[in-house]
Amino acid sequence: xxxxxxxxxxxxxxxxxxxxxxxxxxxxxxxxxxxxxxxxxxxxxxxxxxxxxxxxxxxxxxxxxxxxxxxxxxxxxxxxxxxxxxxxxxxxxxxxxxxxxxxxxxxxxxxxxxxxxxxxxxxxxxxxxxxxxxxxxxxxxxxxxxxxxxxxxxxxxxxxxxxxxxxxxxxxxxxxxxxxxxxxxxxxxxxxxxxxxxxxxxxxxxxxxxxxxxxxxxxxxxxxxxxxxxxxxxxxxxxxxxxxxxxxxxxxxxxxxxxxxxxxxxxxxxxxxxx
Amino acid sequence: xxxxxxxxxxxxxxxxxxxxxxxxxxxxxxxxxxxxxxxxxxxxxxxxxxxxxxxxxxxxxxxxxxxxxxxxxxxxxxxxxxxxxxxxxxxxxxxxxxxxxxxxxxxxxxxxxxxxxxxxxxxxxxxxxxxxxxxxxxxxxxxxxxxxxxxxxxxxxxxxxxxxxxxxxxxxxxxxxxxxxxxxxxxxxxxxxxxxxxxxxxxxxxxxxxxxxxxxxxxxxxxxxxxxxxxxxxxxxxxxxxxxxxxxxxxxxxxxxxxxxxxxxxxxxxxxxxxxxxxxxxxxxxxxxxxxxxxxxxxxxxxxxxxxxxxxxxxxxxxxxxxxxxxxxxxxxxxxxxxxxxxxxxxxxxxxxxxxxxxxxxxxxxxxxxxxxxxxxxxxxxxxxxxxxxxxxxxxxxxxxxxxxxxxxxxxxxxxxxxxxxxxxxxxxxxxxxxxxxxxxxxxxxxxxxxx
Numbered sequence: 077x078x079x080x081x082x083x084x085x086x087x088x089x090x091x092x093x094x095x096x097x098x099x100x101x102x103x104x105x106x107x108x109x110x111x112x113x114x115x116x117x118x119x120x121x122x123x124x125x126x127x128x129x130x131x132x133x134x135x136x137x138x139x140x141x142x143x144x145x146x147x148x149x150x151x152x153x154x155x156x157x158x159x160x161x162x163x164x165x166x167x168x169x170x171x172x173x174x175x176x177x178x179x180x181x182x183x184x185x186x187x188x189x190x191x192x193x194x195x196x197x198x199x200x201x202x203x204x205x206x207x208x209x210x211x212x213x214x215x216x217x218x219x220x221x222x223x224x225x226x227x228x229x230x231x232x233x234x235x236x237x238x239x240x241x242x243x244x245x246x247x248x249x250x251x252x253x254x255x256x257x258x259x260x261x262x263x264x265x266x267x268x269x270x271x272x273x274x275x276x277x278x279x280x281x282x283x284x285x286x287x288x289x290x291x292x293x294x295x296x297x298x299x300x301x302x303x304x305x306x307x308x309x310x311x312x313x314x315x316x317x318x319x320x321x322x323x324x325x326x327x328x329x330x331x332x333x334x335x336x337x338x339x340x341x342x343x344x345x346x347x348x349x350x351x
Numbered sequence: 352x353x354x355x356x357x358x359x360x361x362x363x364x365x366x367x368x369x370x371x372x373x374x375x376x377x378x379x380x381x382x383x384x385x386x387x388x389x390x391x392x393x394x395x396x397x398x399x400x401x402x403x404x405x406x407x408x409x410x411x412x413x414x415x416x417x418x419x420x421x422x423x424x425x426x427x428x429x430x431x432x433x434x435x436x437x438x439x440x441x442x443x444x445x446x447x448x449x450x451x452x453x454x455x456x457x458x459x460x461x462x463x464x465x466x467x468x469x470x471x472x473x474x475x476x477x478x479x480x481x482x483x484x485x486x487x488x489x490x491x492x493x494x495x496x497x498x499x500x501x502x503x504x505x506x507x508x509x510x511x512x513x514x515x516x517x518x519x520x521x522x523x524x525x526x527x528x529x530x531x532x533x534x535x536x537x538x539x540x541x542x543x544x545x546x547x548x549x550x551x552x553x554x555x556x557x558x559x560x561x562x563x564x565x566x567x568x569x570x571x572x573x574x575x576x577x578x579x580x581x582x583x584x585x586x587x588x589x590x591x592x593x594x595x596x597x598x599x600x601x602x603x604x605x606x607x608x609x610x611x612x613x614x615x616x617x618x619x620x621x622x623x624x625x626x627x628x629x630x631x632x633x634x635x636x637x638x639x640x641x642x643x644x645x646x647x648x649x650x651x652x653x654x655x656x657x658x659x660x661x662x663x664x665x666x667x668x669x670x671x672x673x674x675x676x677x678x679x680x681x682x683x684x685x686x687x688x689x690x691x692x693x694x695x696x697x698x699x700x701x702x703x704x705x706x707x708x709x710x711x712x713x714x715x716x717x718x719x720x721x722x723x724x725x726x727x728x729x730x731x732x733x734x735x736x737x738x739x740x741x742x743x744x745x746x747x748x749x750x751x752x753x754x755x756x757x758x759x760x761x762x763x764x765x766x767x768x769x770x771x772x773x774x775x776x777x778x779x780x781x782x783x784x785x786x787x788x789x790x791x792x793x794x795x796x797x798x799x800x801x802x803x
Contacts, residue, residue, distance in 0.1 A: 186472075202435070214409070214464030218402040218438070222476060222487065222541065227436050229407040230464065263408040271406070 079126040079293045080339040082143045082174075086114045087133040089141045091327055095161040096239050098329035110324035114141070117291075117298070117332060120318050124293040129339070131174045137167050142330045143337040144242060146171035147180075148197040150224045151347065154180040157193040160211050178339075183223060191216040194337055195240035199345035200247035200272055204228045207241025226347070229271065231264040238283070242333045246288045247344030248297065252276070252313065254290070254306060256283035276309045286322070286331030292343045300331045393423065393446035394453040398465040399543045400441045401487065405431060410441055413465045422447040422456045428543075430487075438487055442468070442543050466544065473498045473545035475518055475538040482531055488515045489540040491527050492548055493751040493773070498525050499545035509724070510750035516540040531717055576779050577786065580756050581793040583732045584619045592731035593621040597745050598686075599738030600628035601783055603642045608633060608686055610787035615689040619794065622726050623690055623697040624745055625738075627664075627705040627712045630673065630687050634709075635663040637685035664707035672710040696726055700741070723748055732756075737783045739764045746773030758786050 091104050118128055133140055146167070147154040154175040159165045176182055185191050196212040197220065198205050204226055206217040210233045221228035231241065235258060238244035244259030245268070252274040257265050268275060278287045287303035297315050299306065300322040307317040322331045341348040404410040417424045428442040443465065447453035457467060476485040493512040497504045500523065507516055507525045514527040518538045528537065540546060587594045602611055614620055632642045640646055644656025653659065667676050676682040677691040690697045700723070701714035713719040727748055735742040735757045742757055746768050749755065755776045757765045765778030779786065 186474075208464075209462055214462065215466065218464055219474075221402050221438055222474075222485075225436055225486075227403050227406065229403055230409055231407070232412075232463070261412075263412045267406070267408055 077340065079124075079343075080129060081121060081126045081291075081293075082129050082131060082146070082337040082339055083114075083118060083335060084131045084133050084141045084143050086110045086141045088135050088138055089114075089133075089325075089328075090138045092138045093161075093163045095163055096329040097236050098327065100327075103327055105324045105327050113320065113322050113324050114335065116320045117322065117335060120298050120320050121291060121293060121336070124296040124298065124318070126293045129178075131170065134166070134170055137164075137170070139164050139328065139330075140167045140170065141325070142195070142328075142334040143171075144330075144334045145193045145195040145240075146337050147175055147193045148191075148220070149180070149194070149337070149339060149341060151341070152179065152181055153183055153224065155183045155185070155191065155193070155197075155220055155223070158185060158189060158191055160190040160192070185216050185219050189213050189216040189219065191220075192240060194342075195242050195334065198241055198245060198247050199342055199347070200253050201250040201344065202226060202346040203271060205241065205245060205247070205268075206230050207233045207245070209233055210236060210239040229267060231267065232261050233259060234261050234264075235259045237329075238288075239329065240334070242289055243286060243329070243331075244278075244283065244288050246290045246292070246333065247272075247342060248276075248290075248292055248310070248313075248315065249295075249344050250346055253344070254278050254288055254309075256280070256288055259283070274313070276306065276313075278303075278306055282306055286326060286333075289331035289333040291332045291336050294343065298332050300326065393448060394450050395444050395446040396453060396457060397427065397468050397543075398443050398445055398457070398460065399468050400443060400463075400465045401542050401544075402438050402464065403432070404439050404441060404464075406435075409463055410439075413443070413460045413463050416460050416463070417443075417445055417456055420456045420459060421452055432486075440487060440542060468543045468545065469499075469547060471544040472500060472502065473516075473518070473540045474542050475520075476541045478533045478535055478537045478539055480533075481535050482533055484515045484530060484533060484539050485541055487541040489542060489546055490514075491516060493747075493749065495549040495750070495752065497547050497549070498540060499547075500525070504547070511724070511748055513747065516546070529720070532721075573779070573781055573786070573789070576777075577789045577793050580734065580779075581790055581797060583754060583756070584614075584734075584790075584794060585797060587621075587732045588618055591729075593729045594619060595622040595624065595727065595730045595733040595745070596620050597624045597733065597735040597738055597741050598629055599625070599736065599741065600632045600642075601737035602787070603629060603632040603636055603686070604645075605737075605782065605784040606647045607784045607787045608636065610784075610791050611686050612684070612689045613791055614787075614794070615686070615693050615695055617794065617798075618693070620690075620695050622730060623686075623695050624723060624726075624741065625697070625699055626741060627699060627701055627708040630699055630709050630711070631660050631664050631707065633686045634667060634673070634676075634682060635660040637682060637688065638663050638666065661706055664709055667709055668707060674711075698722055698726055700744075702740075720744075720748070734758070735768070736787070739767065742768050743771050743773075746771060746776065749773065751775050758783060 089110050091099055091101055145157055147156050156172050190213045192211045196207040206228055208214040208230050214230050217228050217230045238259035244256040247253045253272045254276040256278045282303040282305055285302040286300045287306040290297050290299040295315050297310050298318045301319045310317050325331055423446040425444040427444055430440045432439045445456055447456055491512055491514045496507040509526045511527045514529050516525055517528040518525045636642045639659040641653045641656050641659050644653050644659055670676045670679055673687050674691050677688055682688050699712040700719035701708050701712045730753055733753055733755045737759055757768050757776050758779045759765055760782050762780045768776045
């Protein structure tokens with residue numbers, strides 16, 4: 077079955093506010109370039125045999141293009157996001173409506189808990205790794221753990237440049253992941269080393285190119301341009317690698333993975349195979 | 352908020368005495384001790400940490416944060432998930448030498464999911480199957496408990512130990528729920544957040560039972576103890592209280608039956624819980640003059656007396672039950688006769704070693720429990736005489752504020768009852784016959800003094 081990926085065309089994308097250290101309104105996005113980069117990414121993913129679905133973009137919600145933050149998908153359950161920053165909270169209703177219309181059971185976390193979807197919750201094998209402190213709340217992950225009955229490992233994010241887990245950690249298959257160690261504290265680094273059998277360390281230069289913000293479709297890994305060392309490490313392990321420039325989105329603190337939401341479960345999620 | 356010691360306290364370790372509770376364990380992290388030193392007069396607050404807190408090193412991280420900020424901690428309860436997917440729970444008392452430092456520590460650890468239990472609403476999870484709670488359910492104590500729902504504290508009804516708490520959102524009510532009665536969809540409290548427990552003020556209790564509030568002993572003066580029990584019985588009869596008697600067959604074997612009959616006739620007994628044996632030997636005695644084949648008046652063994660209790664049970668079964676036997680005039684005296692005549696709400700619960708049993712005996716133990724719970728509503732005083740297992744079973748169903756007096760010749764019975772969590776039990780180690788005789792005399796003496 078083809079991978080299903082949700083994307084949001086960048087019609088209203090732009091740097092209109094600053095909610096992470098990457099954003100600077102004095103450094104606006106080039107809209108035409110952004111559209112071109114987004115289309116190129118979409119083409120690469122289609123070429124990797126992913127079926128791309130789109131949600132209608134909404135004016136005034138420039139970051140809606142980052143669909144990874146819509147929800148966390150577990151089978152037919154979508155754990156809806158509740159954004160920490162009010163600038164993004166307007167996206168919630170649109171993502172909820174789309175997911176419900178497409179057959180997902182919706183789960184909203186109880187009052188006031190911040191949770192930013194697949195941006196902060198990534199399966200690797202049977203475990204859900206969950207970033208917290210900068211955007212998502214630790215207690216939200218507890219709720220998710222209780223609801224879906226799998227092991228959920230909260231990881232504290234300590235560097236504001238890597239504010240979502242998917243900016244510094246990328247599960248590639250059930251036993252392999254790439255990560256940028258300095259984005260985690262000593263506890264988190266130790267937990268990752270103990271729990272993920274094959275860990276690829278990403279160097280700072282490539283981490284800043286959002287090397288960890290990769291999209292995996294089958295054995296193909298798509299990243300922003302400029303991550304040669306990660307690509308070499310992946311090729312050694314039998315992955316095919318593709319790159320495409322996404323600088324216009326890096327200005328807002330996002331890259332390939334942020335621009336996608338895998339609707340049928342990431343390749344690394346063990347539950348995909350379970351009945 | 353003054354978090355000084357002595358206010359509302361969290362669930363005590365009572366529940367952890369019950370075998371069903373996960374065993375207490377120290378955290379596995381080498382870097383953090385299970386208990387950091389207690390500071391005198393510390394400011395403290397209970398926080399709860401849930402989830403995969405061991406694998407993720409969140410628990411040691413939180414403990415390290417507490418100590419590195421100059422605080423201390425005590426792990427009051429910890430339940431470690433067994434399977435990889437099972438979450439763990441820890442209830443941690445955070446201590447600090449000042450209110451300011453405590454607030455600072457609480458603020459720090461909150462980011463890691465360690466939140467004060469009193470600042471949160473309860474967490475509710477719908478039961479996903481009948482007859483079992485969701486994992487991580489809150490296990491009750493027998494002490495007065497409240498839960499926080501939508502920011503408001505509400506009492507938990509039908510307080511009982513070793514149950515869960517079910518919440519009716521529409522009615523805004525909560526009650527304890529035994530495991531076997533869970534229905535799919537019942538909203539069950541999980542974790543400790545939003546749950547507070549009010550331990551019984553033991554200091555107040557001692558005024559009433561001061562003479563026997565210490566450990567069980569055979570050395571205590573019985574007279575004062577019996578006077579106190581008589582006082583409880585009179586108070587319950589005079590006011591709207593209800594007295595429960597739980598009695599074993601030794602009441603009959605020792606010839607104490609007439610004393611209990613007298614108490615029933617005088618209106619001191621509202622509810623009687625017993626097994627098949629008490630009723631069978633009571634009826635045997637009133638049909639054949641023997642108990643277990645022994646003539647109670649002479650102490651001699653009757654010819655083929657060992658058959659008497661079976662013949663007694665058989666006769667009652669042929670008549671269709673104890674009530675029918677009383678109505679038919681076949682049973683004309685004895686404890687069960689007095690119960691029927693004076694409207695005592697009696698319940699006979701069966702066991703696997705029962706002969707017969709008598710038709711009134713409830714052989715489905717869950718049904719027996721269910722009916723016992725109903726009959727216990729409004730009971731204010733429980734007198735448990737010469738029975739071990741029945742006492743423990745009933746003790747388990749009682750909230751901590753019901754006074755319990757346990758009378759047994761064997762000190763271990765009384766100790767067991769306390770150890771199984773019915774800590775409010777006052778023990779009296781004595782033979783049941785002199786106890787009941789003296790109790791009756793005390794009741795009559797007091798009655799005469801009061802002119803009634």
